Amino acid sequence: MALPLLPVSTLTMNARVTSFALADEEWSRQSQSAARSIAGTCDRRDLDIQIEQAYRQIFFHAFKVDRDPMLESQLRSGQITMRDFVRGLLLSQKFRDDFYRCNSNYRMVEQTIGRVLGRPVYGDQERIAYSILIAQRGLPSLVDALLDSEEYMQTFGNDTVPFQRSRVLPGQPVGTMPFNQQAPRYGAYWRDSIAKRAPAQSLTWQNSTMGQLPDWLANAPAPWARKLWLNTVAAGGFVITGLMLWIALSMLSTGGPG
Template structure:
């Protein structure tokens, strides 16, 4: 298992028999487990039925897919992309995945590593590799439902919503920010804090603005004087 930061206060996962499954026919326990998976992945949303994916659900309930495969599929689902990925920067999205899928907060090096992988390889590759890490397999295996393992979660603990994009983007402006989704250089963010340029730049801009206004006024005066001289006015 990967070594974690000492201040994360990791908690031992409890062996709940309702969270362990072998491939089996549809039954009440698997329905309960499926609800728990959705609650863990979409925890800031109260109406979980809205996020249901019929194809993913039916395969799990029929015992065709494991809990781990279902978690991976839901991360790749359209709903997870639209309501979790697209509303956050890659950097913050990785933090959310660590907290909801691995049950703990990531350290800085992990944020950088996984956000770069997401930006370069895409969501499907990210989800497959993330749910196949040694840590995930050692702690949850194929059939345990991801659960809280740390007492210190910063983004999505206790059903607190993830940060809105306009806030989270300020924390991450490296590879994989919003420009990869909208594909335009015009959507890139300004590099200054608060989107305001330094004082020197603002003063220089004011000077150029005043100078431009004076030049426009001078040209207008010359035009009027020329018109008066020719008797056009």
């Protein structure tokens, strides 16, 4: 039997306080989406800007290979809303390969809440609650829980691109660090595990803290055997090349005048 989502008590943070700051880079994104909600439509240029913002919010970039033409077409034709577009990006193969499979459940909760709700997690209580949800029902259940939550609907609704809330704080010379700098794509433990499994030219086994070779070199031949094999292949290549040239010259010399 699946456990229900554990209750989470909210914390006092900037995302829960109404901002009295003047228009800035965050306000421009919110005003464009709000104008689209009121008018019911927007021109192609404004929609292109919102799509780019959605890619940057979820993927932190908008490379051509990572774009989803089907989702963009549905959004442009009005078949889906911006909230559905964000849902599609979060459930895409790109997000699974580059984020979901590179992080633990705890870190995945931090990554997804920062992208979808635009705020940090409410401490360990919220981190544990959503990590249990991921363990029981997978990533789609977390995405649905966040996009269908009352907080998301009141803050962004169906047509607003999610953004980091209250990053630029009035009265402070330096605002909150952008989320993509606070939470990189994967943590140090994933980087270290990849370094042990995959080849790396800069890997020095003498300085390895584990004191053992990585898995991909566990059954590798000795250095002298590899050197002997390379020399044998090189010598064989010269012999074959010489033999082919000798055959070609012999065929040309047999065609003398009759």
